[in-house]
Amino acid sequence: MGTGTASAPTVPDLSGSIADRIDLIEGAFVVPPAKGLGNRSVQRSGVLTPDGALVENSVTWRGMAQVTMAPAMPEGDIADLPGTWMFLGPLFGHFGHFLVESISRIWAYGALKDRIDGVLYVPKFQNRPGHVMNVYRPFLQALGVDCEMRNIEDPTRVERLYVPGQGFGMFQMIEGAPEFRDFVRAHAGKGIAPQGAEKIYVSRSALPPVRGSILGEALLEERLKAEGYEVFHPQKHSHAEQIAAYRAARQVIAVDCSPLHLLALVGHADQKVAVIARRDGHLDDIFARQIRAFQGAEATAIDLLRRNWIEEHASGPSRTSWGEIDFAELGRRLNAAGLIAGGLDWPDLTDAQIAAEVARISDGVGVPFRPWAGPPGTAPVEEE
Known part of the structure; x- marks a missing residue:
C-alpha cells in the first residue's frame, strides 16, 4: 500500500522511466x-x-x-x-x-x-x-x-x-x-480512420477576437490556399473529426494554439509541421518539441514577432494578445521548411493594414489594443 507525505512535493522528473510511480x-x-x-x-x-x-x-x-x-x-x-x-x-x-x-x-x-x-x-x-x-x-x-x-x-x-x-x-x-x-x-486515435486534406492550415480566424491570433491571419489563409492548403477550423468539428483530419494531413501549418497538442498525440512521423508564434513566451518551440518527441515528425518553430498587441489594461502578452509578425520572412521560412513552393516574394503588411487589423480587433473585444514594449521572453499565463 502506498503512503502519503508530509514533506513538500517535488517537480516530477520525466527524463527516464516512471513505471514505478x-x-x-x-x-x-x-x-x-x-x-x-x-x-x-x-x-x-x-x-x-x-x-x-x-x-x-x-x-x-x-x-x-x-x-x-x-x-x-x-x-x-x-x-x-x-x-x-x-x-x-x-x-x-x-x-x-x-x-x-x-x-x-x-x-x-x-x-x-x-x-x-x-x-x-x-x-x-x-x-x-x-x-x-x-x-x-x-x-x-x-x-x-x-x-x-x-x-x-x-x-x-x-x-x-x-x-x-x-x-x-x-x-x-x-x-x-x-x-x-x-x-x-x-x-491515441487508432480507432479513427484518417480523413481529410493532405495540407491544412489550423486557423483561429473564426474564433472571437478576444481569443487572440496574428494580425493579417486572413491574408495568410489566402496565401496558403494558393499553395493548396485547406483552412481548418477545429472548433467547428467533433473531436473524432479533428483526429481524422490530423491523421490524414501530411503538411500542417498553424499559429501556436491548443489543437497542436492533439496533433502531437494522433499525428504521424511523415508529417511536416510549422508552428508560428502568435505571442511572446516561446510556446511555438514548446509545441514543436512535443510534436517531434511524440511522433518523430518534422516540426519547425517560427518566431517572427515584431510586436505583441495587448489590451489597453493588460500588463503583457497572454492568450488574448495578437502578434504582429514579419510576413515576408514567414514566406521564406515556410519555403525553406518545404511546406510551400513559393513564399519568396510575400509582401509585408502595410501600416494601413496593421492599423485596420488593430481597429477591427479593438472593436470586436470592446477595448483598445496597444503595442507592448516590455522585455522579450515573458511566458503567457494561459497556454490556449
Whole structure:
C-alpha cells in the first residue's frame, strides 16, 4: 500500500522511466475543490491517505508550479466508493489544458486496466462536473481509456485507489515520460480512420477576437490556399473529426494554439509541421518539441514577432494578445521548411493594414489594443 507525505512535493522528473510511480492506497480520500470557489489558478484538491497525508503522485504540476495543493481532511458524512479505481487528476473544461494536464496519468491505464473498475477525476473547479465528464468521455476513449469514468464532486472514500504520477505536462514536461509516449503511440486515435486534406492550415480566424491570433491571419489563409492548403477550423468539428483530419494531413501549418497538442498525440512521423508564434513566451518551440518527441515528425518553430498587441489594461502578452509578425520572412521560412513552393516574394503588411487589423480587433473585444514594449521572453499565463 502506498503512503502519503508530509514533506513538500517535488517537480516530477520525466527524463527516464516512471513505471514505478504508482501508489496503491487502501481507503483513500479523493478530495475535489470546495464548491463555490470559482475557477482559481491553484485549487486545494487531490488524494489523501486514511491518516490525512497527501499522496504526492496526486499533485498536478504546470511547469515548476503546482496546479493542485494539499486539501484539508474532509469532515462530516463522506461518500464511500467500493471497488478498485485509478486517479487521473483534475478534469479541465478548457480543451488545451485538458489535452496536457487532464491526460497526464493515462500512461498507467495499460498496466492497470484489468485490475480496476474505472477511473476517477476531480473537477478543476466546480462547474457542471457531470457535463464536463460527458464532453470528454468519448475523447478519452479515442485516446485508449475505455472504462467507467467519474468526475468526483464531493469528498469520497475509495476502497482501493491507484494513483499514478504525472507523466506529461507543460514546459519542461512537454516531451512526456517514456511510458506516456508509448501509451499514446499505441492507442491515441487508432480507432479513427484518417480523413481529410493532405495540407491544412489550423486557423483561429473564426474564433472571437478576444481569443487572440496574428494580425493579417486572413491574408495568410489566402496565401496558403494558393499553395493548396485547406483552412481548418477545429472548433467547428467533433473531436473524432479533428483526429481524422490530423491523421490524414501530411503538411500542417498553424499559429501556436491548443489543437497542436492533439496533433502531437494522433499525428504521424511523415508529417511536416510549422508552428508560428502568435505571442511572446516561446510556446511555438514548446509545441514543436512535443510534436517531434511524440511522433518523430518534422516540426519547425517560427518566431517572427515584431510586436505583441495587448489590451489597453493588460500588463503583457497572454492568450488574448495578437502578434504582429514579419510576413515576408514567414514566406521564406515556410519555403525553406518545404511546406510551400513559393513564399519568396510575400509582401509585408502595410501600416494601413496593421492599423485596420488593430481597429477591427479593438472593436470586436470592446477595448483598445496597444503595442507592448516590455522585455522579450515573458511566458503567457494561459497556454490556449
